[in-house]
Amino acid sequence: xxxxxxxxxxxxxxxxxxxxxxxxxxxxxxxxxxxxxxxxxxxxxxxxxxxxxxxxxxxxxxxxxxxxxxxxxxxxxxxxxxxxxxxxxxxxxxxxxxxxxxxxxxxxxxxxxx
Amino acid sequence: xxxxxxxxxxxxxxxxxxxxxxxxxxxxxxxxxxxxxxxxxxxxxxxxxxxxxxxxxxxxxxxxxxxxxxxxxxxxxxxxxxxxxxxxxxxxxxxxxxxxxxxxxxxxxxxxxx
Numbered sequence: 609x610x611x612x613x614x615x616x617x618x619x620x621x622x623x624x625x626x627x628x629x630x631x632x633x634x635x636x637x638x639x640x641x642x643x644x645x646x647x648x649x650x651x652x653x654x655x656x657x658x659x660x661x662x663x664x665x666x667x668x669x670x671x672x673x674x675x676x677x678x679x680x681x682x683x684x685x686x687x688x689x690x691x692x693x694x695x696x697x698x699x700x701x702x703x704x705x706x707x708x709x710x711x712x713x714x715x716x717x718x719x720x721x722x
Numbered sequence: 723x724x725x726x727x728x729x730x731x732x733x734x735x736x737x738x739x740x741x742x743x744x745x746x747x748x749x750x751x752x753x754x755x756x757x758x759x760x761x762x763x764x765x766x767x768x769x770x771x772x773x774x775x776x777x778x779x780x781x782x783x784x785x786x787x788x789x790x791x792x793x794x795x796x797x798x799x800x801x802x803x804x805x806x807x808x809x810x811x812x813x814x815x816x817x818x819x820x821x822x823x824x825x826x827x828x829x830x831x832x833x834x835x836x
Contacts, residue, residue, distance in 0.1 A: 642824060
């Protein structure tokens with residue numbers, strides 16, 4: 609069965625510090641992987657996606673993620689966080705085209721200390 | 723950039739009442755979805771819709787739920803007789819279905835059943 613695990617429920621980092629949010633997935637075929645961000649009271653905004661090719665993908669807001677097939681991981685990173693990055697981050701896995709049902713992780717809540 | 727829009731942003735209803743959540747997907751998209759997020763829990767797939775019919779639904783999507791695309795632009799989710807446990811954030815999403823095309827989510831409708 610398809611599943612996504614985000615081991616960290618809540619992470620606190622200082623502004624300017626680096627960030628890594630962990631994501632592990634289980635998927636029977638070639639996974640399509642996504643990171644979404646949800647600010648308080650807002651919807652889900654796509655940060656970045658991996659479909660194929662270069663395993664290091666760049667997203668919006670200075671985020672990047674690396675797909676590691678051997679570890680079934682797709683961790684999200686940012687070299688230097690800003691206070692506005694405080695939000696909930698969701699990793700998701702899905703199929704290819706068409707009916708693209710996504711399976712989401714539990715989410716990681718990111719708090720930024722000034 | 724085109725957006726998925728959802729109305730209302732917040733709906734309060736009494737247990738047993740019918741509620742309709744409305745969504746306007748991105749205009750050239752062909753696949754439509756509803757997801758929900760109970761407070762503090764992960765985002766869960768409810769249903770996908772393509773070519774005027776349901777293509778997949780989850781166990782959550784029982785006979786109390788229905789979806790409809792009544793015209794060329796709206797996509798609705800109806801809950802016939804709401805229960806307390808239906809209280810959640812409901813997200814509409816759409817995609818063109820083309821290769822490498824991700825889901826675009828709306829900002830959600832917060833449904834509160836009292």
